[in-house]
Amino acid sequence: MVSALTRLHLIMLCLAVMQGQALAARLDDSLSPRRQVDLELQWQYQDNLDSLSEAEFNAVTAQARNLDTRLDTSAYVGSEARIFLELPILVRGLGNPSSLLLSWTTGGLFNAGRVTPGNRTLIYEGRITQPVMRDIITFTFDLDARHLHQPLRLEPVYEIELITP
Amino acid sequence: MPVPFRNTVLALLAVLAAWHTSLVIAAVFTLNDSGKNTSLSIRIGGGNISTVTFNVPAANTGSGTPVTGSEAIDIRLVIRAPATAPLTGFLTVDSSVPLSNGAGGTIPLTSISWTSSDSSIPSGSFNGSASQLLASFPSAARIQATHTFTFANDTLYDPGTYNGQITYTWSAP
Numbered sequence: 360m361v362s363a364l365t366r367l368h369l370i371m372l373c374l375a376v377m378q379g380q381a382l383a384a385r386l387d388d389s390l391s392p393r394r395q396v397d398l399e400l401q402w403q404y405q406d407n408l409d410s411l412s413e414a415e416f417n418a419v420t421a422q423a424r425n426l427d428t429r430l431d432t433s434a435y436v437g438s439e440a441r442i443f444l445e446l447p448i449l450v451r452g453l454g455n456p457s458s459l460l461l462s463w464t465t466g467g468l469f470n471a472g473r474v475t476p477g478n479r480t481l482i483y484e485g486r487i488t489q490p491v492m493r494d495i496i497t498f499t500f501d502l503d504a505r506h507l508h509q510p511l512r513l514e515p516v517y518e519i520e521l522i523t524p
Numbered sequence: 525m526p527v528p529f530r531n532t533v534l535a536l537l538a539v540l541a542a543w544h545t546s547l548v549i550a551a552v553f554t555l556n557d558s559g560k561n562t563s564l565s566i567r568i569g570g571g572n573i574s575t576v577t578f579n580v581p582a583a584n585t586g587s588g589t590p591v592t593g594s595e596a597i598d599i600r601l602v603i604r605a606p607a608t609a610p611l612t613g614f615l616t617v618d619s620s621v622p623l624s625n626g627a628g629g630t631i632p633l634t635s636i637s638w639t640s641s642d643s644s645i646p647s648g649s650f651n652g653s654a655s656q657l658l659a660s661f662p663s664a665a666r667i668q669a670t671h672t673f674t675f676a677n678d679t680l681y682d683p684g685t686y687n688g689q690i691t692y693t694w695s696a697p
Contacts (some may be wrong), residue, residue: 388551391551393551394551394552395551395552395554396551396552396553396554397554397556398553398554398555398556399555399556399557400555400556400557400561400606401561402561402563402604405563408563408565408602408604408666409600409602409666409668416604416664416666417664419557419561419606421555423553426551428551452555498553500553500555502555504557504606504607504664505607505664506607507557507606507607507608508607508608509608510554510555510556510557510608511553511554511555512552512553512554512555513552513553513554513555514551514552514553515551515553
């Protein structure tokens with residue numbers, strides 16, 4: 360039988376979790392024109408194969424250029440916030456999450472950066488002034504072909520945390 | 525009627541889960557490796573044709589004393605293919621045409637053997653066939669081995685200079 364005190368603690372824990380989640384909400388990027396991006400992997404190094412390290416020899420890469428990325432920040436206009444780009448740790452088709460690196464360059468609104476599955480990287484910190492935050496982003500995917508078991512499906516997620524409401 | 529505690533927690537967790545997933549709206553990237561990115565390369569020695577010379581002193585002809593070739597030959601193989609569509613490379617050699625002195629005299633290439641610096645392409649001898657399998661490797665692989673050739677010198681042949689050619693083929697059917 361669970362004591363009343365323990366029940367209270369568990370309910371408070373759940374509420375605390377909910378509060379923590381509320382601070383990091385996922386942003387809707389469905390306003391972006393391209394929702395599905397199909398890329399073809401290429402060997403990163405084509406020449407002088409004898410002199411490559413094992414990692415270089417097995418490195419494959421793909422790039423998605425100039426993606427018009429639009430985040431729906433309408434609910435946060437006027438707030439100070441941080442926006443992160445997160446890559447879920449589970450990537451279908453990839454044997455080892457650490458063998459994938461996603462990096463990106465931007466048009467300037469968001470920060471350039473890099474992230475591996477299971478992690479997130481800060482791309483914006485400051486006041487949200489527009490209901491839709493838009494930037495042109497070029498994504499580069501680098502991975503080790505030895506861990507590629509089937510075509511990869513990746514869903515980067517944009518997350519917002521309020522600093523001040 | 526009070527809601528049982530367990531149901532309360534489950535309901536809270538369900539609300540959490542529903543809230544968490546309902547806002548997941550993100551672009552989807554699909555990274556394909558369609559098999560176009562395959563590469564196969566071979567390098568035998570330093571050029572298109574590498575030459576190994578066996579100098580057999582007249583006094584030792586057919587004596588059974590092996591003669592080592594003038595130079596070792598470096599063999600480098602590369603095979604790369606997507607892990608989603610792997611390949612296997614096969615290294616074969618054609619030693620079907622014997623050495624010839626141009627005057628009707630021949631020496632079968634089966635009289636030549638080699639020792640290898642690396643077990644990936646092991647030591648052996650030519651079998652005189654057009655397609656002798658030396659080794660096979662799954663992608664992705666880089667193989668390097670140095671072969672040092674030896675002429676058996678166990679048969680008496682007509683004196684002269686004998687020339688011939690063996691051809692290595694690296695393929696991934």
